[in-house]
Amino acid sequence: MTIYDIAKKAGVSITTVSRVLNGKEDVSKKTRQKVETVMLENNYMPSFIARSLVADVTKTIGVVVMDVRIPHYANTAYVAEQELSGAGYHVILCNTGNNAENVRNYVQDLVVKRVDGIMFVSSTFNMMQERPEILALLAETPVVIANGELPIPSACSVLVDDARGTELAVQHLFEGGHRDIVHVKSVDKESARIKQFGYRSAMEQRGIEGRAYLLDTDYGIKGGRDVVGRLLEDGRVFSAIICDEDLTAIGVLKQLADTGIQVPGDVAVVGYNNSEYAEIASPTLTSVDGKGNDCSKLSAQLLCGLIEKRNHFPPLYIQPELVVRESSRTKS
Amino acid sequence: MTIYDIAKKAGVSITTVSRVLNGKEDVSKKTRQKVETVMLENNYMPSFIARSLVADVTKTIGVVVMDVRIPHYANTAYVAEQELSGAGYHVILCNTGNNAENVRNYVQDLVVKRVDGIMFVSSTFNMMQERPEILALLAETPVVIANGELPIPSACSVLVDDARGTELAVQHLFEGGHRDIVHVKSVDKESARIKQFGYRSAMEQRGIEGRAYLLDTDYGIKGGRDVVGRLLEDGRVFSAIICDEDLTAIGVLKQLADTGIQVPGDVAVVGYNNSEYAEIASPTLTSVDGKGNDCSKLSAQLLCGLIEKRNHFPPLYIQPELVVRESSRTKS
DNA sequence: CTGTTAGCGCCTTCAT
DNA sequence: ATGAAGGCGCTAACAG
Numbered sequence: 001m002t003i004y005d006i007a008k009k010a011g012v013s014i015t016t017v018s019r020v021l022n023g024k025e026d027v028s029k030k031t032r033q034k035v036e037t038v039m040l041e042n043n044y045m046p047s048f049i050a051r052s053l054v055a056d057v058t059k060t061i062g063v064v065v066m067d068v069r070i071p072h073y074a075n076t077a078y079v080a081e082q083e084l085s086g087a088g089y090h091v092i093l094c095n096t097g098n099n100a101e102n103v104r105n106y107v108q109d110l111v112v113k114r115v116d117g118i119m120f121v122s123s124t125f126n127m128m129q130e131r132p133e134i135l136a137l138l139a140e141t142p143v144v145i146a147n148g149e150l151p152i153p154s155a156c157s158v159l160v161d162d163a164r165g166t167e168l169a170v171q172h173l174f175e176g177g178h179r180d181i182v183h184v185k186s187v188d189k190e191s192a193r194i195k196q197f198g199y200r201s202a203m204e205q206r207g208i209e210g211r212a213y214l215l216d217t218d219y220g221i222k223g224g225r226d227v228v229g230r231l232l233e234d235g236r237v238f239s240a241i242i243c244d245e246d247l248t249a250i251g252v253l254k255q256l257a258d259t260g261i262q263v264p265g266d267v268a269v270v271g272y273n274n275s276e277y278a279e280i281a282s283p284t285l286t287s288v289d290g291k292g293n294d295c296s297k298l299s300a301q302l303l304c305g306l307i308e309k310r311n312h313f314p315p316l317y318i319q320p321e322l323v324v325r326e327s328s329r330t331k332s
Numbered sequence: 333m334t335i336y337d338i339a340k341k342a343g344v345s346i347t348t349v350s351r352v353l354n355g356k357e358d359v360s361k362k363t364r365q366k367v368e369t370v371m372l373e374n375n376y377m378p379s380f381i382a383r384s385l386v387a388d389v390t391k392t393i394g395v396v397v398m399d400v401r402i403p404h405y406a407n408t409a410y411v412a413e414q415e416l417s418g419a420g421y422h423v424i425l426c427n428t429g430n431n432a433e434n435v436r437n438y439v440q441d442l443v444v445k446r447v448d449g450i451m452f453v454s455s456t457f458n459m460m461q462e463r464p465e466i467l468a469l470l471a472e473t474p475v476v477i478a479n480g481e482l483p484i485p486s487a488c489s490v491l492v493d494d495a496r497g498t499e500l501a502v503q504h505l506f507e508g509g510h511r512d513i514v515h516v517k518s519v520d521k522e523s524a525r526i527k528q529f530g531y532r533s534a535m536e537q538r539g540i541e542g543r544a545y546l547l548d549t550d551y552g553i554k555g556g557r558d559v560v561g562r563l564l565e566d567g568r569v570f571s572a573i574i575c576d577e578d579l580t581a582i583g584v585l586k587q588l589a590d591t592g593i594q595v596p597g598d599v600a601v602v603g604y605n606n607s608e609y610a611e612i613a614s615p616t617l618t619s620v621d622g623k624g625n626d627c628s629k630l631s632a633q634l635l636c637g638l639i640e641k642r643n644h645f646p647p648l649y650i651q652p653e654l655v656v657r658e659s660s661r662t663k664s
Numbered sequence: 665c666t667g668t669t670a671g672c673g674c675c676t677t678c679a680t
Numbered sequence: 681a682t683g684a685a686g687g688c689g690c691t692a693a694c695a696g
Contacts, residue, residue: 050689074406093425382673
């Protein structure tokens with residue numbers, strides 16, 4: 001069923017059909033009615049492909065994340081999808097993992113499909129900075145990167161002040177009397193490095209950098225458990241642990257519990273992302289809210305702006321907040 | 333940069349360019365090289381839109397879920413995306429919520445965009461059975477519904493035996509000596525009703541239907557907490573609780589803990605979906621694995637089959653498994 | 665108010 | 681081995 005068929009059946013030209021299709025004014029009531037009837041009778045749906053070809057607009061946006069199974073990204077994907085679908089766009093979901101080659105392939109396919117824009121979520125995708133081939137592919141496409149940066153004119157950023165996020169955690173613990181605060185990094189991306197940096201400077205600012213301790217581990221429950229094991233083996237003195245990810249913090253919580261260490265009585269624990277995990281854990285987990293939802297929503301809006309008027313916007317900044325729960329609550 | 337530009341710059345016809353584009357044989361080495369060089373130099377990418385118009389294929393599939401933020405759906409979306417992208421398809425993600433009107437709109441837009449197929453995840457979408465307008469929209473599109481059913485020839489199903497899933501839970505608890513087993517339903521969809529049904533028949537089979545007790549509540553931690561509150565207020569005797577969703581079970585776990593009831597010592601708890609939540613909870617949650625990943629993967633494969641050769645497949649069945657964890661472990 | 669005519673970018677016979 | 685021409689379904693001047 002094409003516009004021609006409808007035109008024939010309605011006894012008018014395709015132009016007229018196109019007109020009623022697009023709600024143009026200059027069509028008589030009668031013919032409009034006639035055409036609309038024929039359309040309905042035949043269950044006609046105009047081909048968006050053909051329209052895209054003419055208008056050079058696909059009303060489709062690529063949303064690129066590492067892995068939607070991670071709640072943080074599921075959230076951002078959800079928020080982005082809702083925001084963008086509200087603006088008339090479809091969202092193509094891309095799970096790249098932490099693999100530059102995958103990123104390249106997805107980006108290429110998205111560009112070939114002429115998506116109207118691409119949204120990258122997470123500083124993981126800063127990796128593209130060192131892949132000129134990918135940047136070249138992106139040259140003509142409006143791009144926004146949530147909590148990351150891309151050195152090309154077609155890209156804009158929304159940035160979360162993750163250094164500040166960790167500092168909030170340190171401050172909270174410091175005020176609770178903690179001095180031997182450990183920091184755990186469990187993912188390899190720019191924002192994780194920034195969190196670590198925020199920790200260091202926060203410790204310095206409070207004159208306790210001598211008691212600072214940095215640890216690296218794998219993402220997840222096991223990674224968190226391992227880190228506690230290492231701390232204990234080393235006979236390290238510590239009264240609080242800050243993790244760069246909630247799930248890793250959960251692992252810490254579990255291993256502490258298994259070792260008979262009380263939380264927050266003996267050791268306080270703070271996570272990052274304020275994901276649903278934090279509410280599920282017991283004790284519930286104090287966590288830095290990186291405002292992922294706001295970030296995602298703003299990114300989506302920014303992208304829409306970029307697509308409509310092709311000018312560049314300066315980066316937007318978002319401030320994190322600390323959500324205190326049981327795992328660090330001061331006994332009072 | 334179009335095929336015409338390339339043709340001109342390479343001094344050949346667009347046909348030739350098209351040929352090298354599609355790797356056809358009948359082009360001399362020389363011209364092929366020449367054309368390829370020009371393409372690279374100009375960073376040419378053929379428009380998939382134009383190709384779609386000609387081939388009537390978009391290599392795009394709509395994946396419709398209620399809400400990707402729910403881990404179960406995040407998982408299925410992930411698995412589907414990976415499977416489908418492996419087969420050369422892009423995935424358009426749709427979050428409909430539990431709202432038929434949203435479903436209608438998404439479906440319409442997907443059809444208008446001429447996606448090659450649509451995958452619905454969850455029996456929630458059985459709601460479409462009562463919406464002939466939606467079914468009409470779907471008539472020409474290959475469709476698969478994971479754990480649900482659609483009465484149209486273009487649709488196929490993969491079904492999980494959720495009645496059996498709950499029965500596994502009952503059986504496990506029964507063997508652990510439990511008789512006063514409560515069932516909690518916290519979502520309103522066909523599979524939840526089937527789980528409830530499975531519970532009832534499992535109780536009957538063991539001759540303890542007289543001690544069966546059905547409860548309804550809201551999805552989530554709060555819903556789970558409420559249910560325990562009600563049970564306690566009513567002075568109901570119960571030694572085990574089966575929930576239709578992990579998150580609700582977590583709420584049950586939390587409220588029991590707050591009330592000083594030991595799990596599994598005093599009361600055993602079983603969830604459903606075997607989501608990551610189950611590992612995070614403490615005590616860790618025994619849960620029925622509905623094999624969501626397998627279901628999603630099979631659905632994706634089935635859909636690809638449907639798209640390639642337009643014949644109908646009979647429904648596939650998947651058997652759930654019980655994963656026993658701390659929340660129901662028999663003290664031994 | 666309505667119809668004719670070009671494209672949009674690409675693929676595909678059919679000739680040469 | 682290569683090119684010319686028509687068509688995929690729709691929009692957009694430009695004429696009547």
